[in-house]
Amino acid sequence: MKDKENVLAQKFEIKGRDFGRAGNISSKIKEILQETGISTSIIRRAAIATYEAEMNVVMYANKGIFYFSLDPDSIRLKIDDKGSGIKDIALAMKEGYSTATEEYREMGFGAGMGLPNIKKNADKFTISSHPGRGTSLEILFFLNDSESL
Amino acid sequence: MTLKEIIHLLQAELICGESHINDQIEFAGGSDLMSDVLAFAKPGILLLTGLSNSQSVRTADIIGAKAIVYVRGKKPDPEGIELAKKKDIPILLTDFMMYTACGLLYSHKLSGVYPEPSKKS
Numbered sequence: 515m516k517d518k519e520n521v522l523a524q525k526f527e528i529k530g531r532d533f534g535r536a537g538n539i540s541s542k543i544k545e546i547l548q549e550t551g552i553s554t555s556i557i558r559r560a561a562i563a564t565y566e567a568e569m570n571v572v573m574y575a576n577k578g579i580f581y582f583s584l585d586p587d588s589i590r591l592k593i594d595d596k597g598s599g600i601k602d603i604a605l606a607m608k609e610g611y612s613t614a615t616e617e618y619r620e621m622g623f624g625a626g627m628g629l630p631n632i633k634k635n636a637d638k639f640t641i642s643s644h645p646g647r648g649t650s651l652e653i654l655f656f657l658n659d660s661e662s663l
Numbered sequence: 664m665t666l667k668e669i670i671h672l673l674q675a676e677l678i679c680g681e682s683h684i685n686d687q688i689e690f691a692g693g694s695d696l697m698s699d700v701l702a703f704a705k706p707g708i709l710l711l712t713g714l715s716n717s718q719s720v721r722t723a724d725i726i727g728a729k730a731i732v733y734v735r736g737k738k739p740d741p742e743g744i745e746l747a748k749k750k751d752i753p754i755l756l757t758d759f760m761m762y763t764a765c766g767l768l769y770s771h772k773l774s775g776v777y778p779e780p781s782k783k784s
Binding site: 533534536537540541544554558561562564565566569621622623624625626627628630631634 | 695696697698699700701702706712714716717718719721722724725726727742750
């Protein structure tokens with residue numbers, strides 16, 4: 515059981531299509547992690563997953579809530595968005611599959627790499643979606659090697 | 664290769680990050696697609712891109728790039744330059760096209776991100 519005093523938790527709101535601020539949350543979380551002394555490779559994996567998840571909400575949802583928590587054993591990210599959701603999760607997890615508009619591609623995104631890249635970087639990744647309502651992601655990084663095996 | 668040598672080779676203009684001019688750059692990679700950069704880049708990379716919006720700088724920060732080179736005369740937007748200054752990421756501007764800029768660096772022994780494919784007999 516986690517000691518509540520050893521848990522750092524923050525909640526962020528993401529607005530859909532707010533490209534001006536897209537990435538702010540990821541930078542903030544990376545800064546928090548850099549202050550903790552966690553290994554740079556874990557910080558990098560967490561920062562990439564955070565950024566991919568944040569961009570997904572900005573591009574595909576109306577709004578979202580980003581929960582971040584850090585305890586002595588793990589980094590936990592939970593992203594709940596309200597939007598069109600994903601009809602076929604297995605298809606969305608395939609590298610290269612994308613429903614991005616030309617506008618998003620011109621911005622350097624929408625190559626169909628986001629969700630697979632989150633999964634690749636995470637120690638544990640869960641996705642659920644309700645078409646017409648939204649999508650939830652849970653992303654976990656273990657801070658102790660023994661747990662990541 | 665130092666950033667200074669890269670600036671000379673690419674006839675580039677350095678618009679921020681002057682304090683890093685003597686930093687060593689070990690490898691580089693080029694893409695306009697940030698999705699690919701996020702999927703394949705390694706920390707310490709010199710990122711060459713023609714994508715001039717602020718997400719290119721954000722991506723560079725997230726992956727831990729050492730510097731960004733904007734090719735074919737592109738220049739990041741003001742938000743991108745501001746972010747690069749805040750994150751202390753050097754920005755270089757060159758008029759060379761992506762292919763030529765990468766070729767110049769590679770021919771001067773700056774390697775890519777990945778091991779060369781093994782030779783097939």
